[in-house]
Amino acid sequence: MRQVVCKHILFWVEENLYTGKNIADLALSCGYTRRTLELWFSGTYGISPGQYLFKRRMTRAAVLLRLSSLSVTEISTLLNHSNNQNFARAFKRFAGKSPTEYRNSKEWDLSVMQASLYYKVDIDTNITLCSLPDRYLKGDTYLCHDSYLYNEKNTLTQQIKEGVIRLITNGVKDVYLKGVTSIPDSLMKNREGRLDAKITLGEIIDDEEQSTTLMPGGKFCRYFFQCCWDEYYYNTNHFFIQMMSENNFRFTGKECYVHYTGHKETIGHEVSCEVFVPVK
Known part of the structure; x- marks a missing residue:
């Protein structure tokens, strides 16, 4: 009881x-x-x-x-x-x-924040600090709607899911995402908890001229989780606050990266995610 x-x-x-x-x-x-x-x-x-x-x-x-x-x-x-x-x-x-x-x-201090214990999942995220070099990403770019509320009224998760499944099913072993969110101009969207998101989804390549976008290097908080797609949205929202608050990190507001892996046979249901958040 x-x-x-x-x-x-x-x-x-x-x-x-x-x-x-x-x-x-x-x-x-x-x-x-x-x-x-x-x-x-x-x-x-x-x-x-x-x-x-x-x-x-x-x-x-x-x-x-x-x-x-x-x-x-x-x-x-x-x-x-x-x-x-x-x-x-x-x-x-x-x-x-x-x-x-x-x-x-200038930076977002999340150290004081309280992550929701209702959405907490007991997963070993293996959090570390790391430095990444500049890298080049070749892929498709999408404009989507995101939400900072615990709801599913966003197109971002669906766009990521469809893109990752398509790429891995077509033989891409390592799928990378570069993403950044911004505050919409519409007051109505602000009241609905919506954000504008721009993401590029594809592969890391060596040739700058063939790339779609630069993934700037720097200092990152790195953590890992594996989940089914139905849990993906809740996990990404929750882990962001949990990881940043528990480790006293400050979010610089720059682009975040995610490295997706999975098996062709199961990617429609389950995905592995390695997340990189720029911190100070």
């Missing part, structure tokens, strides 16, 4: 990031006392339900500040703060910076 209740708490938190409900409302939904929930949840995850809810809400605020053009006032209202000053104090307690300072920082 304890495991079931703790899982319910994780789900409840994700469903109530914007509602303004508190731990008393959570206890009412569970049918257990607040004290019982505190003991069970803290014993399982090492953090109280109240602190976890606060950190998840502030993590969403941090994402909105960095990946949308929504005003601080609108973000404050979305997260049910009574006024901007109240939100600014709460966010500074979380991140050590005001919302405006956090948004305008």
Whole structure:
């Protein structure tokens, strides 16, 4: 029962990031006392339900500040703060910076963020730091829609899936992706949690003249995971925050790379991913 209740708490938190409900409302939904929930949840995850809810809400605020053009006032209202000053104090307690300072920082500091435990998968990602040289990529370039929310309203995942399956089925052993996202101009898209994405999918080659694009080298956080395509979107979203926050990395905002491998017979279902995120 304890495991079931703790899982319910994780789900409840994700469903109530914007509602303004508190731990008393959570206890009412569970049918257990607040004290019982505190003991069970803290014993399982090492953090109280109240602190976890606060950190998840502030993590969403941090994402909105960095990946949308929504005003601080609108973000404050979305997260049910009574006024901007109240939100600014709460966010500074979380991140050590005001919302405006956090948004305008050159690098994105994800060290304070709380990854969702609801979507957590126990996978050995074998995280390392590495340096990569400049490389050349030859392939096809696509403009897609991405989302920083845990939903499937994006064309990016489907475009990647179709491209990787096609290339590996046609005999390409190592498929590489170069990708970068940008904030859309449309306020409606910002409110829907959408991003514009530009990706190039293909093979690494030696000839610069034959290449489609340059993959600039530098310092990268490297991690690995293997999953079925149905889990790919959730894993990429979750691992990005988890890897960056747990290792105190700062994202430089430059292009990310992914190295895909798989077998012709199983690539339609399962894929192996080696991810490279530029960090400082």
